[in-house]
Amino acid sequence: MRRNIGDIMRMAPVIPVLSVADVAHARQIAEALVAGGLSVLEVTLRTPAAFDVIGEMRKVPGALVGAGTVCNPTDLAAAIHAGAEFIVAPGLTDALGQAAVKSTIPFLPGVANAGDIMRGMDLGLRHFKFFPAEAIGGIKALKALCGPFGQVHFCPTGGVTQASAADWLAIDQVLCVGGSWLVGQGAPDVAAIGAAARAAKELAHA
Numbered sequence: 001m002r003r004n005i006g007d008i009m010r011m012a013p014v015i016p017v018l019s020v021a022d023v024a025h026a027r028q029i030a031e032a033l034v035a036g037g038l039s040v041l042e043v044t045l046r047t048p049a050a051f052d053v054i055g056e057m058r059k060v061p062g063a064l065v066g067a068g069t070v071c072n073p074t075d076l077a078a079a080i081h082a083g084a085e086f087i088v089a090p091g092l093t094d095a096l097g098q099a100a101v102k103s104t105i106p107f108l109p110g111v112a113n114a115g116d117i118m119r120g121m122d123l124g125l126r127h128f129k130f131f132p133a134e135a136i137g138g139i140k141a142l143k144a145l146c147g148p149f150g151q152v153h154f155c156p157t158g159g160v161t162q163a164s165a166a167d168w169l170a171i172d173q174v175l176c177v178g179g180s181w182l183v184g185q186g187a188p189d190v191a192a193i194g195a196a197a198r199a200a201k202e203l204a205h206a
Contacts (some may be wrong), residue, residue: 005106005127008040008064008086009155009175014165014200015040017068017157017180021047024054025188026134032108032190033182036063036197042088042178044068045075051082058083068104073099080105085155088178090131092116108155112136124150130179134159139167144178167204 006115007014016033018041020026030041039062043054046069057065066086067079074120076099079087087100092109100107101123110131111117120128130142133156142156156168157178182196190195 001120002085002104003064004088005107005108006153006175008042008066008106009108009153011040011064011176011202012036012038013169013176013203014179014182015042015151015155015157015176015198016182016197017042017044017178018053019044019046019180019185020053021049021185023056025047026053027060027106028167028190029183029193030057030060030063030065032193033197034060036194036198037201038063038182040064040086042065042066042068044081045070051078054079054082054084058085060137070096072096073093076100076103076105077171088129090129096120097125101125110157114148116143117145117152121152126177127153128154130154130156131178132158133168133177138170142168142174143171144173146171160173162199165200 054065057063064085066089067084070076070087070089086106088108090110108129111128153173153175155176160177168174168177183193
């Protein structure tokens, strides 16, 4: 049964944001993250290998794999075809929002201001990626938006670190954060990825 986006956001305090250039590295990365306690994985469409990476990571038991950096209905359709189980977008347009809602796939669009949130709410959406979190004002900015939009929930992404994640997660309307710090570039260091995942998982108990 397909989960809703709110349930997915509650599965772990950090969603790894992954840009994987070599499909040969995909399963190792996913296995290390899942073993470390992070089962929700966002594969960004920033590399030519992204769709194949999604397919490989889906083979890992326990992994729930979505596509990130989805910018238009064409990206959306391709990501769904590749097996993405949820969709993350850096922003929200009417075309993408309507296509995502029609598809019924769990959808987490990016918002940066009140107008973005209102546009999403007009589509029936209540869960958003706050992006780029640090660059658009950080925790202070998000807390200001939480006041008039008490019925929505957020996943701050962009500039969030292991050191700052707990402060973001302390906001009641924040269900998780997006983290690009967990996996380095190049050949995966499985031990380091596992250690980073375990440390991120512990944020749930902070």
